[in-house]
Amino acid sequence: MATASRKKLMTEGDILPIIVKFSIPLILSALIQILFKAADKAVLAQLGGVSDVASINAIGTVVNLIITSLNGLSHGAVILLSHAIGRKDDGAIRRINNTAFITAAFLGLLIAVFGACAFNIMPSWVNCPETSYHGAALYLLFTFIGAPFLLIYNFSSAALRATGDSKSPTYYLIVSGVANLVLNIILCLILPQKVIAVALATMLSHLISAALCLRKLRSLGDPYIPDFRPRNFRFATFLSILKVGLPCALEQALFSLGTLPATRAMNSFGDATITGNGAAMEIEGFTNAFISGFGSSSLTFIGQNYGAGKKDRIAKGTVIYLIGSTVLALSMTGLVFLFRIPMLKLFINTDDAELALAVGCLRTVYIMVPYVINALKNLLANIVQGLGHTIPGTVNKLLNVVVFRVIWMTFIFPLYPKVACIYQCYVVSWMLLFIFDLVIFLYYARKEKIFKKEENTPSDQKVCENA
Numbered sequence: 001m002a003t004a005s006r007k008k009l010m011t012e013g014d015i016l017p018i019i020v021k022f023s024i025p026l027i028l029s030a031l032i033q034i035l036f037k038a039a040d041k042a043v044l045a046q047l048g049g050v051s052d053v054a055s056i057n058a059i060g061t062v063v064n065l066i067i068t069s070l071n072g073l074s075h076g077a078v079i080l081l082s083h084a085i086g087r088k089d090d091g092a093i094r095r096i097n098n099t100a101f102i103t104a105a106f107l108g109l110l111i112a113v114f115g116a117c118a119f120n121i122m123p124s125w126v127n128c129p130e131t132s133y134h135g136a137a138l139y140l141l142f143t144f145i146g147a148p149f150l151l152i153y154n155f156s157s158a159a160l161r162a163t164g165d166s167k168s169p170t171y172y173l174i175v176s177g178v179a180n181l182v183l184n185i186i187l188c189l190i191l192p193q194k195v196i197a198v199a200l201a202t203m204l205s206h207l208i209s210a211a212l213c214l215r216k217l218r219s220l221g222d223p224y225i226p227d228f229r230p231r232n233f234r235f236a237t238f239l240s241i242l243k244v245g246l247p248c249a250l251e252q253a254l255f256s257l258g259t260l261p262a263t264r265a266m267n268s269f270g271d272a273t274i275t276g277n278g279a280a281m282e283i284e285g286f287t288n289a290f291i292s293g294f295g296s297s298s299l300t301f302i303g304q305n306y307g308a309g310k311k312d313r314i315a316k317g318t319v320i321y322l323i324g325s326t327v328l329a330l331s332m333t334g335l336v337f338l339f340r341i342p343m344l345k346l347f348i349n350t351d352d353a354e355l356a357l358a359v360g361c362l363r364t365v366y367i368m369v370p371y372v373i374n375a376l377k378n379l380l381a382n383i384v385q386g387l388g389h390t391i392p393g394t395v396n397k398l399l400n401v402v403v404f405r406v407i408w409m410t411f412i413f414p415l416y417p418k419v420a421c422i423y424q425c426y427v428v429s430w431m432l433l434f435i436f437d438l439v440i441f442l443y444y445a446r447k448e449k450i451f452k453k454e455e456n457t458p459s460d461q462k463v464c465e466n467a
Contacts, residue, residue: 004209009085009164009304009450010022010164010300010301010304010305011086011304011305011308011310011313014195015316015317015320016043016320018301019297019301019317019321021294022166022297022300022301023166023297024166024168024293025169026161026166026170026293026294026296026297027174027289027290027293027294028170028289028293029082029157029166029169029170029293030289030292030293031286031289031290031293032170032173032174032177033173033177033289034282034285034286034289035152035177036177036180036181036205037282037285038282038285038346038347039180039181039184043184043185043198047151047283056135056139056195056198056278056313056337062122062123062125062140062256062334063140063143063463064252064255064256064259065113065253065256065257065260066111066114066144067111067143067144067147067150067151069251071150071151071154071249072246072247072248072249072250072251072252072253073100073103073107073155073241073242073245073246073248073249073386074100074151074155074158074245074246075158075244075245075248075249075299075390076155076240076241076242076243076244076245076246076248076390077096077100077155077158077162077241077245078158078159078161078162078299078300078303079158079162079244079245079299079303079385079386079388080092080096080240080241081093081097081100081158081159081162081246081303081388082162082299082302082303082306082307082386083098083296083303083304083306083307083388084096084307085162085164085275085304085307086303086305086306086307087306087307087308090222090223090236092225093162093224094222094223095234095237096237096240096241097159097217097223097224097226098226098227098228098232098234099227099232099233099234099238100155100159100241100439101152101156101227101228102154102228102230102232102233102255103155103225103233103238103241104148104151104152104154104155105148105152105228106150107147107151108147108148108149108150108151108152109148111144111147111148111151112144112145112146112147112148114144115140115141115143115144115145115147116141116144116145117163119137119138119140119141119144119169119262120137122137122140123136123137123140124132125260125264126260126263126264126267127263127265127267127268128267129267129270129271131271132271133273135193136195137196137199138193138195138196138199139195139196139199139327141199141437142196142199142200142202142203143199143202143203143398143465145203145311146202146203146204146206146207148201148328149206149209149210150206150210152210152214153206153209153210153213156175156210156213156214156216156217156226157169157172157209157213159217159224160216160217161297161299161300162300162303163220163224164300164304165216166297166300168213168216168392169209169213172208172209172212172213172216173209175209176205176206176208176209176212177205179204179205179208180201180204180205181201183200183201183204183205184197184198184201187200187201191396214226233313238348244385244388244390245390246390247391247393248385248393248394248395250397250398251390251393251394251397252393254394254397254398254401254402255401257401257402258397258401258404258405258406258429259401259405260401261405261406261409261410262405262409262422262426265409265413265417265422266419266422266462267314269359269419272353272355272356272359273355273356273359274330275310275347275348275356275417276344276348276355276356276357276358276359276363277359277361277363277419278347279344279346279347279348279356279360280340280344280359280361280363280364280367281363282347282361283336283340283343283344283347283360283364283368284336284367284368284371286336286370287329287333287336287368289326289333291325291328291329291332291371291374291375291378292326292378294321294325294328295321295325295378295379295382296374296382298317298318298321298379298382298383298386299382299385299386300316300386301317301386302314302382302383302386302387303386304315304385306386306448311448311449311450311452314387314450315450315451316415318383318450321383322376322379324378325379326372326373326375328373328375329371329375329376330372332371333368333369333371333372336364336368337365337368337369340360340361340364340368341357341361344357344360344361344364345357347360348360359419360391360422362419362420363419363423366420366423366424366426366427367423367426370427370430370431373430373431373434374430375436376434376437377433377434377438379429380434380437380438380440380441381393381396381437381440382442384437384440384444387442387444387448392440392443392444393437395439396436396437397433399432400429400433400436401429401433404428404432405425405429408425408428408429409422409425412425413425
């Protein structure tokens with residue numbers, strides 16, 4: 001295979017070093033993203049005001065619902081690419097790669113047009129306060145305009161990870177993150193509307209990271225060079241990506257939909273509460289960077305070994321991932337809980353700082369203490385997705401995120417209209433998700449005979465063959 005030397009197969013060698021080596025850049029990538037997002041808000045808090053910070057915090061759910069949800073399709077691409085790489089099928093790699101990138105570009109343009117038309121009404125979906133409504137609308141406008149760059153970056157970085165290269169996307173994030181920070185400061189000093197300055201800096205940084213990832217893919221040679229010409233779009237391959245990726249995208253959308261009622265309720269308490277809640281979420285992001293970075297590497301590891309039919313490696317890798325996620329979650333949440341107050345103060349700059357700090361501490365107690373449950377449920381879902389089964393997880397999210405949280409916020413929250421009640425809703429839904437994810441994992445582990453010793457045979461999943 002012409003490009004074999006340029007790939008980093010995870011189907012051979014000692015499992016633990018491979019997982020650790022592959023996971024570290026993913027953890028760093030997640031940390032870098034969180035650090036630069038935090039820097040955005042820190043700059044905004046110092047050069048703008050509390051309403052500017054609240055503008056971004058208030059509509060995060062809307063951004064996740066429309067943009068981040070579609071990134072779930074990149075999961076479909078990385079799963080199918082991992083399977084194809086495990087099988088050493090260059091033809092499938094080429095078809096999946098080209099079709100995925102054309103899809104990303106088209107969806108990005110679609111979001112940009114939609115956002116330009118509807119940005120002014122979307123803050124009302126989350127009951128955004130009047131004091132931060134205008135800023136939230138402007139931030140959404142520029143975020144949606146930059147959607148094509150973000151989606152192409154996510155698909156290109158996912159393609160690189162599928163080849164076993166988790167370092168290059170990390171390097172490019174550092175470059176674009178530094179550019180974002182510098183542009184934040186410069187644009188905030190130049191432009192009177194600080195929210196526009198931050199959104200514009202973010203959009204330009206996405207353009208930089210997307211360009212760097214595409215350049216790296218081109219250096220890998222055929223079949224990894226993305227070709228955006230419409231003639232390279234394969235409808236059958238698109239359906240295969242959709243079959244695997246659409247449930248992942250729906251999962252992301254369901255999380256956002258399930259969060260909408262809670263976000264509306266949270267925003268009704270005012271800017272100080274929004275700021276305190278947002279500050280705690282920033283701290284959670286640092287914890288989640290370690291946990292999600294480690295856990296998301298399982299998509300590539302499981303996918304490549306499943307494509308190669310090496311189920312014994314999947315079993316050993318699963319045990320390592322479970323132990324590693326548990327240790328990371330307990331360690332990180334313990335540190336955050338101990339240093340929660342000084343960390344929260346980094347993101348709180350408001351006249352009502354006492355209330356904001358109290359809300360941030362409350363969220364830290366409710367969300368961070370049982371965070372290990374969240375870590376394990378996400379890991380189990382990733383492992384099942386790596387095996388190519390994405391629909392059961394989507395059904396789980398539908399029942400235990402959307403349905404459960406809507407019921408809670410409709411019937412329980414009115415009886416106890418406090419911020420704590422909102423956080424209790426999250427914790428209970430996590431527990432339900434974990435139980436269902438565990439059942440789903442055990443079912444597919446038994447069905448695929450992951451923990452039974454047998455001769456390794458290449459996977460013959462239909463979704464892979466059709467790709």
